[in-house]
Amino acid sequence: MVTNHAYLANHYMDTIWGQNPYLVIDEAHRFTDNVITSRNDALRFESLWGSLSRLRNLLYFSEDSVQNQFSENVEINFLLKNLDPEILDLIYTINDLQKILYSRKEEAINKIILPNGNLELSFPGKVLFPKDSEFLDKMSSFVQKLENVRQKTNQILFNLYQDHSSIPSGDDSLLSDITEEIDQLDYYTEKSYQLTDLISSEDNLDQGGFVLIATNPDDPLSTNLHWMMLDASRELRQIYSRFDHLLFVSATLTSNENFDYAIKQLALEDMDPITYIGKSSFDLNKHLEVLAVEDMPKPDSDEYLESLDDILINDLENKNHVLLLMTNLDKIHDVFVEIVNNPKLKDFEILAQGLSGSNNRIAKRFSIAPKAIIIGADSFWEGIDFHDQGIDLVIASKLPFESPDQPEVKLRQKRLEDKNINVFENDSIPRALIRFRQGMGRLIRGEQDHGQFVILDSRLWTKDYGKIFLQAIPVKVQKVSQKGLKDKLDNYDPR
Numbered sequence: 121m122v123t124n125h126a127y128l129a130n131h132y133m134d135t136i137w138g139q140n141p142y143l144v145i146d147e148a149h150r151f152t153d154n155v156i157t158s159r160n161d162a163l164r165f166e167s168l169w170g171s172l173s174r175l176r177n178l179l180y181f182s183e184d185s186v187q188n189q190f191s192e193n194v195e196i197n198f199l200l201k202n203l204d205p206e207i208l209d210l211i212y213t214i215n216d217l218q219k220i221l222y223s224r225k226e227e228a229i230n231k232i233i234l235p236n237g238n239l240e241l242s243f244p245g246k247v248l249f250p251k252d253s254e255f256l257d258k259m260s261s262f263v264q265k266l267e268n269v270r271q272k273t274n275q276i277l278f279n280l281y282q283d284h285s286s287i288p289s290g291d292d293s294l295l296s297d298i299t300e301e302i303d304q305l306d307y308y309t310e311k312s313y314q315l316t317d318l319i320s321s322e323d324n325l326d327q328g329g330f331v332l333i334a335t336n337p338d339d340p341l342s343t344n345l346h347w348m349m350l351d352a353s354r355e356l357r358q359i360y361s362r363f364d365h366l367l368f369v370s371a372t373l374t375s376n377e378n379f380d381y382a383i384k385q386l387a388l389e390d391m392d393p394i395t396y397i398g399k400s401s402f403d404l405n406k407h408l409e410v411l412a413v414e415d416m417p418k419p420d421s422d423e424y425l426e427s428l429d430d431i432l433i434n435d436l437e438n439k440n441h442v443l444l445l446m447t448n449l450d451k452i453h454d455v456f457v458e459i460v461n462n463p464k465l466k467d468f469e470i471l472a473q474g475l476s477g478s479n480n481r482i483a484k485r486f487s488i489a490p491k492a493i494i495i496g497a498d499s500f501w502e503g504i505d506f507h508d509q510g511i512d513l514v515i516a517s518k519l520p521f522e523s524p525d526q527p528e529v530k531l532r533q534k535r536l537e538d539k540n541i542n543v544f545e546n547d548s549i550p551r552a553l554i555r556f557r558q559g560m561g562r563l564i565r566g567e568q569d570h571g572q573f574v575i576l577d578s579r580l581w582t583k584d585y586g587k588i589f590l591q592a593i594p595v596k597v598q599k600v601s602q603k604g605l606k607d608k609l610d611n612y613d614p615r
Contacts, residue, residue, distance in 0.1 A: 125154035132359045140364045147503065148368035149554050152385045155352045155359070162346040163311045165214050166335065171304040172207055175273065178297050180204060186276065186294070196279050203272045210265045215341055217262060220255045221332055222340035224248055228332075230530045235450070239337035242527040244534060245325030248332075256319055263312045270305040277302060318347060327351040329531030350532050353387040360391070368393075372557045376591050381550040400594075402567045410560075410597045411608055412575040419518045419577055425451070427602060428517060428576060429458045432493070433465060435606040439512045441486065442468075445559050446497040447518045449474060455495055467491050479504060502558035511571055513609065514563045518577045519589060520555040521548055549585060553592055560593070570614035574605070 121136060125145070145151050179186045179200060190196045225231070227248070228241035249255055277298050318324045329348050336342040349355070360366055373382040379395045417423035432455070436442055446452050456472040459465055469489040471482045473496040483506050486492045494500065501520060522529045533543045541547075563571040580586040581599070590597055600608055 125151050126158045129155045129158040129355070129359065132362045137362065141362070142365040142367070143360075143363035144367045144369065146369050148370040148386065149372045149382065149558075150370075150502075151368070152352050152356065152387075155355055156349045159352075159355065160346070160348040161311060161314060162344065163308070163315055164344045165218050166342060166344055168304075168308045169211060169214055171301055171308070172211055172269075175298070175301040175305075176204065176207055178294065178301065179273075179276070184294060186280065186298075189294070190280070190283065193279070193283055196276060196283070199272060199276050199279065203269065203276065206265065206269050206272065210262070210269050213258065213262045213265055216258055217255065218343040219340045220253070220258060221248070221345060222334065222343045225332070229534055230525065230527060232525055233337065237335075237337070239332075239334040240527065241332040241334070242530050243330045243332070244531060244538075245319070245328040245330060246322075248330045249319050249325060256316075259312070259316055259319070263309070263316060266305065266309055266312060270302065270309055273298070273302055273305065315345070315347065327354070329527070329535075331527045348528055348531070350528075350535050356387040360387075366391075366393075371561055372554045375550055375553050376588070381546075404564065404594050405596075407567075407570050408560075408564050408595050409572045409612060410575070410593050410595055411572060411600050411605065412580050412597050413602055413605055414578060414581050414599050415601050416576050416578045419579065425454065425458075428455065431515075431576070431602070431605065432459050433462050435609055436465070436468070436493070436513070438610050440491050441511045442493045442513045442515065443500065443511055443562055444493060444495045444515045445501055445517060445520070445562075446495060447520050448523065449497050452495050452497060459493075465493070468493050471495070473497060473500060500562075501555050502561070504562070506562075510569055511563055513572050513574065514559065515574045515576060516556065516559055519552055519575075519579060520559065521552045544585075549588060553588065556589060557592055572609065572612055574609075 123131075125147075128143075128145075177185070182188075186196065187200055224243065224247075225239075225241050228243055229247070230240075230242040232240045234240055277295065280295055280298070318328060327350055329350050331346040331348070333344045333346065334340075334342045335344070368382075368386060368388075370382075373379060374397060375381050377397060379393075383389060383393060417427055432444070444455070446455070452472050452474060456470065456475055460470050460472075467490075469485060469492040471485060471492060471494045473479065473482065473494075476482050476485070479496075479499055482494060482496070483504055486494050487506055496504075524530055524533070533547060536543050536547055560573050563569065563573055575597075580589055598608070
């Protein structure tokens with residue numbers, strides 16, 4: 121059976137795998153993160169509050185509400201009379217939970233105002249939910265009240281179907297709308313049970329991180345709760361236990377021919393895995409040329425973006441398909457705006473992640489256009505399919521370190537720090553190396569591919585860790601200046 125990582129993570133106990141199953145995990149360098157993502161979830165209190173308000177409107181206040189249409193039905197009116205105070209009480213309990221969470225904001229290890237104005241607060245589990253927290257008791261009360269509201273609304277819906285003849289012929293919209301709100305209550309009930317189980321366990325709190333999102337930074341009642349797994353070791357071992365034979369495959373499982381990081385990330389330390397590095401079926405030196413610009417400005421400076429724009433506008437004349445890999449989604453917009461209407465690039469279709477449609481649509485347009493430039497980050501470093509379209513040039517704008525402002529990064533690294541683990545050596549560098557090598561892999565997909573890989577980060581030469589990245593490049597790196605780059609690009613011989 122062929123499936124994706126997320127399906128495997130969520131269905132490994134199903135019977136579909138048969139007896140004595142073998143498990144082959146391709147793109148294994150992504151497996152742990154994909155398992156973690158499959159376990160991340162949220163309880164959006166504002167949305168639940170909105171759903172309850174819509175439910176009250178359907179039951180009591182709209183022109184065609186249940187109360188107005190079934191005023192003569194004694195049983196339905198009795199249920200309505202008892203339900204409304206419970207809905208209001210549930211909303212007040214939601215507000216109490218929001219206030220408790222918001223009151224912890226000064227304990228957050230990371231505070232960011234997002235571009236949309238939301239306040240994002242990151243917490244280790246035991247910081248947001250200390251042992252003396254009143255949240256768990258209040259949460260238990262909330263779950264019970266939510267369950268009561270759900271059951272009593274279901275009872276009203278059942279009675280409405282029993283008295284269906286009172287509804288105007290063909291007008292089932294009221295029943296449909298109430299059913300939809302009950303489905304929402306079912307969804308939030310499930311999330312509430314998940315959260316209760318999570319915060320009731322010391323082990324779970326130790327392995328989890330939490331993020332509060334306040335849509336109005338000054339209003340506690342705009343608080344919503346997200347949670348994420350930081351350590352997937354236990355989950356991974358449970359998945360492995362379901363299978364008799366395991367095989368992990370990826371082009372980037374090693375760091376300079378060392379499997380230690382991958383073995384640890386995949387929780388395989390106790391399984392004594394056999395490792396193997398395959399040989400390339402062709403000579404990469406005849407297919408790949410790597411250029412590194414030594415005199416680029418500092419990556420976070422305004423001068424850097426000016427130099428990047430200058431290279432894109434003036435140096436790509438003889439290229440057809442160019443992939444520019446960024447490390448910051450926000451900067452994609454800035455670069456796109458600077459180059460999209462430049463007359464020197466009039467022959468190129470310029471596509472930007474987040475601005476030119478979905479990633480799949482961008483990849484398809486890129487493969488169709490005679491000349492095209494993609495400006496992308498994240499998934500464009502790895503895994504994107506360009507429909508067999510050859511790429512002439514891949515530009516790595518910067519060494520692909522994760523942004524420490526991302527909550528999952530901040531929380532994961534804080535957990536490592538608390539264990540006295542060197543975060544840079546044991547997390548930042550290995551992850552950046554994997555993405556770096558994956559980015560290079562966008563260029564050479566098979567024996568028919570030839571192209572140039574350009575690195576525009578001078579830290580490759582000025583920082584000690586630059587040597588680690590240089591060692592990860594399978595061919596000799598040519599050091600060039602900004603002025604000399606165009607000549608190298610123009611005179612590349614793919615033969």
